[in-house]
Amino acid sequence: MSRVSRLNYFAAVAAFSCAAVCASATPALPEDVPNHYYGLVAQDLHDFHGGIHGAFASRNVKSDAIKAEIDTSRINAYLGYDLTRMFTVYALGGVLSVDCDKIGADDWSSAWGAGLWARLVDDDSLDFLPTISRFRLNCGVEYLYSDAADLKWNEVNGFLTFEIMNENLLNNEFFPGAVSLFFGPVFTYVDLDEYEQVSNNNWGFTLGGAFMFGKASFANVGIDIFNDDNCGYFTAGVRF
Numbered sequence: 001m002s003r004v005s006r007l008n009y010f011a012a013v014a015a016f017s018c019a020a021v022c023a024s025a026t027p028a029l030p031e032d033v034p035n036h037y038y039g040l041v042a043q044d045l046h047d048f049h050g051g052i053h054g055a056f057a058s059r060n061v062k063s064d065a066i067k068a069e070i071d072t073s074r075i076n077a078y079l080g081y082d083l084t085r086m087f088t089v090y091a092l093g094g095v096l097s098v099d100c101d102k103i104g105a106d107d108w109s110s111a112w113g114a115g116l117w118a119r120l121v122d123d124d125s126l127d128f129l130p131t132i133s134r135f136r137l138n139c140g141v142e143y144l145y146s147d148a149a150d151l152k153w154n155e156v157n158g159f160l161t162f163e164i165m166n167e168n169l170l171n172n173e174f175f176p177g178a179v180s181l182f183f184g185p186v187f188t189y190v191d192l193d194e195y196e197q198v199s200n201n202n203w204g205f206t207l208g209g210a211f212m213f214g215k216a217s218f219a220n221v222g223i224d225i226f227n228d229d230n231c232g233y234f235t236a237g238v239r240f
Contacts, residue, residue: 050079051218051237053092060228061195068102068195069228074111074144078237088117096146096153107148113155115142136163138182151192158187159206178212186224188231201226208233216240 054075061068076094083089096111121137141158161184167177186206190197208222216239224231 047082047240048080049082049088049090049237049239050077051235052077053094053233053235055231055233057224057231058229059190060198060201061190061192062198063195066102067198068100070098070100072099073097074146076111076113078115080117086118086120090115090117092142092144096144096148098146098148098151098153109146109148111144111146111148111153113142113144116140133167133178134165134180136165136180136182137161138163151195154191156187156189160184161206163210165210176211176213177215178210180210180212181208182210182220182222183207188224188226188229198228201229204229 052075054073056073057071059070059072061070074094074096076092078090078092080088080090092111092113092115094111095108097108099106117138117140119136119138122134123136124134137160139158139160141156144153144155144157146153161182163180163182165178165180184206186204187202188197188204189202204224204226206222206224208220210218210220212218217236218238219234219236221234222232224233
């Protein structure tokens with residue numbers, strides 16, 4: 001497939017993803033809900049959510065004495081469902097592009113996966129910090145599979161992030177209703193046929209920001225930093 005056709009394919013996936021997740025705003029929580037939440041009594045995640053996720057990374061892989069750097073790009077639509085007030089699961093589908101001159105890979109393929117996400121802590125008791133309205137502790141794990149360039153790409157990602165949030169209670173019609181900063185450790189493992197990810201790139205650090213618009217729309221952007229590998233990502237979606 002030509003580069004122009006490939007870009008058209010990515011654009012079609014993105015357009016379909018955005019159209020598929022349009023929905024009404026979620027209802028407000030009852031007024032008697034406590035100010036802070038932990039574990040199984042965490043803030044209700046409001047059933048379904050969906051959106052689009054993109055990631056662009058460079059991965060160092062090796063096979064015996066051969067070491068190569070692979071550039072990947074993926075755009076996926078996802079749909080999630082909240083099992084409890086603590087856990088949400090999701091499935092994703094889209095495309096993964098793999099490019100590496102050294103091993104002769106320059107191809108794209110469909111990509112499929114599933115994940116689990118949890119909010120362990122959600123608390124607004126930091127009265128002594130007026131610029132921070134909430135803090136949260138989040139974690140998650142995701143599995144992705146693709147057959148791009150006949151490499152049978154298997155990828156596992158996990159994270160644990162601490163998030164500090166500032167809520168805009170005065171005017172969120174034209175500005176984000178909440179802005180937050182998150183950071184923490186991340187784990188990734190990539191296996192592709194006879195190649196595997198260089199082991200000192202399995203553990204890294206993530207840093208990013210998140211935005212909440214109204215009561216249902218959200219977006220975040222961030223980077224994962226490893227010893228040699230680097231990854232940038234974004235997510236945009238709604239709860240409905």
